[in-house]
Amino acid sequence: MSEEIEAVRDMVNRFMETEVVPVMEGYEQRREFPRELIRKAGAAGLYGAVFPESVGGSNMGYLAAAVIQEEMCRIDVRFASCNNQQGSTCPSCIYFGGTPEQIQKYVPNLLAGVTIGMMSLTESGGGSDAAGNMQTFARRDGDVYRISGQKMWASIANETDVGVLFAKTDRAAGAKGVSAFIVQPKKYPGWTAQPIETMGLSTALRTNVVYLDDFVVPVEDRLGEEGEGFKIIMRTLQPGRVGVAAKALGVARACFEDAVRYANERTLRGQPIGRFQMIQSDIAEMAVAIEASRALVYKAAIAMDESQPSNRLAAIAKYHASQTAKFCADKAVQIFGGYGLAKEYRVSWYRAYADMFFTGEGSANVQKILIAEDALGYKLADRHHGKTGLRDIRKDDVIAQLNATR
Numbered sequence: 537m538s539e540e541i542e543a544v545r546d547m548v549n550r551f552m553e554t555e556v557v558p559v560m561e562g563y564e565q566r567r568e569f570p571r572e573l574i575r576k577a578g579a580a581g582l583y584g585a586v587f588p589e590s591v592g593g594s595n596m597g598y599l600a601a602a603v604i605q606e607e608m609c610r611i612d613v614r615f616a617s618c619n620n621q622q623g624s625t626c627p628s629c630i631y632f633g634g635t636p637e638q639i640q641k642y643v644p645n646l647l648a649g650v651t652i653g654m655m656s657l658t659e660s661g662g663g664s665d666a667a668g669n670m671q672t673f674a675r676r677d678g679d680v681y682r683i684s685g686q687k688m689w690a691s692i693a694n695e696t697d698v699g700v701l702f703a704k705t706d707r708a709a710g711a712k713g714v715s716a717f718i719v720q721p722k723k724y725p726g727w728t729a730q731p732i733e734t735m736g737l738s739t740a741l742r743t744n745v746v747y748l749d750d751f752v753v754p755v756e757d758r759l760g761e762e763g764e765g766f767k768i769i770m771r772t773l774q775p776g777r778v779g780v781a782a783k784a785l786g787v788a789r790a791c792f793e794d795a796v797r798y799a800n801e802r803t804l805r806g807q808p809i810g811r812f813q814m815i816q817s818d819i820a821e822m823a824v825a826i827e828a829s830r831a832l833v834y835k836a837a838i839a840m841d842e843s844q845p846s847n848r849l850a851a852i853a854k855y856h857a858s859q860t861a862k863f864c865a866d867k868a869v870q871i872f873g874g875y876g877l878a879k880e881y882r883v884s885w886y887r888a889y890a891d892m893f894f895t896g897e898g899s900a901n902v903q904k905i906l907i908a909e910d911a912l913g914y915k916l917a918d919r920h921h922g923k924t925g926l927r928d929i930r931k932d933d934v935i936a937q938l939n940a941t942r
């Protein structure tokens with residue numbers, strides 16, 4: 537790791553320890569959305585690592601972004617659960633699919649944590665086949681679209697100012713009938729977000745069912761052309777996968793650190809339980825899995841920084857890191873004995889996040905299909921590399937280009 541990346545790691549740790557740790561439990565208990573904390577994280581540059589400076593990013597790259605995700609999730613995964621909406625899926629969809637004007641209007645405020653983002657693709661018909669089963673429909677009505685339907689698992693949709701939502705504009709056209717829209721639920725009528733009660737996840741940053749009843753989106757807020765939504769989301773989810781893998785790595789490390797500390801502190805039969813061979817076996821297996829995940833996550837991130845083919849690497853990293861998070865969460869809870877189920881110990885709720893990263897943004901089975909079909913030669917994972925026709929966030933500074941032509 538370069539000194540620059542290690543400096544980023546130190547900065548994130550300092551921010552989390554001084555700004556987030558002292559107050560986050562209070563937000564949880566009050567079930568209050570930590571808007572002010574998100575603004576502080578935005579001001580500290582935690583959301584903009586992969587975006588150019590002209591839109592408020594720091595242009596540090598995907599490896600820096602992975603380290604930020606890893607450390608934030610290691611220290612408080614509940615707060616870090618909105619990193620996607622502020623610094624990944626939502627602004628990336630706008631960057632990849634938007635006009636220069638849309639990018640300049642919306643992306644800087646998302647990265648700064650001034651506006652709250654959201655990305656809603658999934659519906660109850662199945663997240664793994666989101667485009668195929670999509671029922672939500674956007675009907676053109678003069679200068680606006682009117683969107684009706686129901687979205688599922690839309691994280692922080694109950695708080696969002698500016699989000700990205702996917703809906704069909706042509707029911708018969710399959711994935712090519714999906715369009716992407718910038719949505720502003722506080723500005724336009726027809727949006728109801730209902731938080732879902734979950735096991736072990738944050739009570740401050742909630743995930744939601746969204747009911748859309750002729751919800752209004754001006755035509756100028758469509759991203760790309762009608763039918764380009766699926767292309768935009770696929771382009772966004774691939775780098776997003778490395779981000780999820782990095783989050784899972786952070787969760788695994790948190791579980792490992794807590795398990796090691798507890799194994800040293802807890803005494804049974806006159807000695808710390810860390811002296812028992814079977815506990816040592818668990819600790820060793822966790823350490824091995826974490827080191828392997830770390831290597832895979834960083835390798836995928838470096839490939840993206842170098843604009844190399846990275847879809848296959850991202851799938852492998854996400855699969856391994858999310859398996860590792862589940863494994864380490866499970867082992868940590870076992871090492872804690874009964875206390876592993878007490879809410880005051882974070883291993884009890886880190887387990888739920890490990891499950892979430894296992895399923896979210898492409899489930900483990902979906903990653904395995906991608907990896908196997910590539911290996912078998914049925915469908916190469918990197919077949920679209922460099923051919924999506926969308927912007928490359930690392931190569932093009934679209935706003936700088938726009939300004940230069942003004």
Ligand SMILES: Cc1cc2nc3c(=O)[nH]c(=O)nc-3n(C[C@H](O)[C@H](O)[C@H](O)COP(=O)(O)OP(=O)(O)OC[C@H]3O[C@@H](n4cnc5c(N)ncnc54)[C@H](O)[C@@H]3O)c2cc1C
Nearest residue numbers: 655656657658662663664689690691743895896897899901
């Ligand atoms: C806490 C949380 C937050 C989320 N936040 C968001 C968000 O902000 N925005 C958003 O759009 N979505 C969000 N999601 C949705 C998430 O992306 C989906 O849950 C995920 O895509 C899986 O979809 P599903 O839950 O409908 O499972 P399904 O797609 O129904 O899958 C069920 C099972 O079938 C397996 N499976 C699927 N296809 C195959 C196959 N071909 N072969 C073998 N097995 C298969 C899966 O691996 C899984 O085990 C969130 C989910 C959670 C739990």
